[in-house]
Amino acid sequence: EASQSISWTVAVIEQTAKVVDEQVEAQLSKLNEMDDDDLERLKERRLEALKKAQKQKQEWLSKGHGEYREISSEKDFFDEVKDSKNVVCHFYRNSTFRCKILDKHLALLAKKHVETKFIKLNVEKAPFLTERLRIKVIPTLALLLDGKTKDYVVGFTDLGNTDEFSTEMLEWRLGCADVINYSGNLMEPPTGSQKSGSKITKVEKKSIRGRGYDSDSEDD
Numbered sequence: 215e216a217s218q219s220i221s222w223t224v225a226v227i228e229q230t231a232k233v234v235d236e237q238v239e240a241q242l243s244k245l246n247e248m249d250d251d252d253l254e255r256l257k258e259r260r261l262e263a264l265k266k267a268q269k270q271k272q273e274w275l276s277k278g279h280g281e282y283r284e285i286s287s288e289k290d291f292f293d294e295v296k297d298s299k300n301v302v303c304h305f306y307r308n309s310t311f312r313c314k315i316l317d318k319h320l321a322l323l324a325k326k327h328v329e330t331k332f333i334k335l336n337v338e339k340a341p342f343l344t345e346r347l348r349i350k351v352i353p354t355l356a357l358l359l360d361g362k363t364k365d366y367v368v369g370f371t372d373l374g375n376t377d378e379f380s381t382e383m384l385e386w387r388l389g390c391a392d393v394i395n396y397s398g399n400l401m402e403p404p405t406g407s408q409k410s411g412s413k414i415t416k417v418e419k420k421s422i423r424g425r426g427y428d429s430d431s432e433d434d
Contacts, residue, residue, distance in 0.1 A: 274298075274328050282317070282324040282332045288343045291335055300330040300393050301358040305337050305349050312370060312377065313353045319381045326385075327394040357393040365391040380404065 274280065277297050285291060295301050304320060306313035317334070324332035337344050337352060347356060347363060355367035372387050373379040382404040389396025398404065 271328055274331075277331065278333075279331050280325060280328045282321040282334070284334045284336075286339065288335075288340045291333075291340065291343060294331060294333055295358055295361050298331040299360055301356075302330060302332045302388060302393060303356045303358065304332075304334040305340070305344060305347075305352065305354045305356065306334055307337055307352045310352050315377055316353050316355070316384075319379075319384045322381050323385055323388070323394070327388075330388075330394045357388065357391045359393060364393065 278294070279298065285294060291303065295303075302320070302323075304313070304316055306316070320332050320334070324330075335343070337349065343349075349356070349366075351368045353369065356363050357365040357367070367373070367384075367387055370376060370379060373383050382398075385394070385396065386398060386400070386403050388394045389398065390400055
């Protein structure tokens with residue numbers, strides 16, 4: 215009887231173990247199926263997001279984003295600003311050396327940040343606009359959101375007050391104004407953005423068509 219009892223107990227244990235194994239396998243199989251479904255849904259959502267992003271990018275490019283362009287008049291300015299949510303406009307003058315420095319950095323950022331329109335306008339062709347926006351220092355960047363001027367980068371003061379600032383420093387400053395999608399740390403500017411021994415240039419008074427403008431460059 216003892217032997218039969220032990221055999222029966224072993225049989226029960228084996229049967230129980232088999233049932234547990236089957237249940238575990240069933241659960242694992244179910245989990246695997248769920249994971250596949252989740253992955254499939256994730257893939258579909260990702261694909262949809264990529265399609266949407268590509269469509270948005272094409273729309274931006276059709277509006278002149280993706281390149282740093284010069285506009286020729288005040289009317290062009292209003293048309294460009296009305297057409298895009300994020301706009302960076304460089305108010306420049308040919309004789310101001312620091313404007314050429316900004317040109318180099320803005321051309322790079324225009325390609326990187328397609329979500330934002332980067333344009334430039336000669337202040338000599340825009341006396342009404344420069345007066346309206348109270349632009350007194352050249353160069354000045356007007357940063358616009360939804361057609362309204364949100365912020366200004368006046369001269370190089372916010373960029374370390376040096377000609378040697380990096381593109382990353384300007385990118386950070388634009389990110390602080392929320393005019394580009396900035397992925398870095400907004401709490402502090404990027405390190406190593408300027409070279410040691412950089413000189414701080416003085417401000418000189420100049421005149422454009424009888425109007426007084428401060429020039430943020432000693433090379434004028």
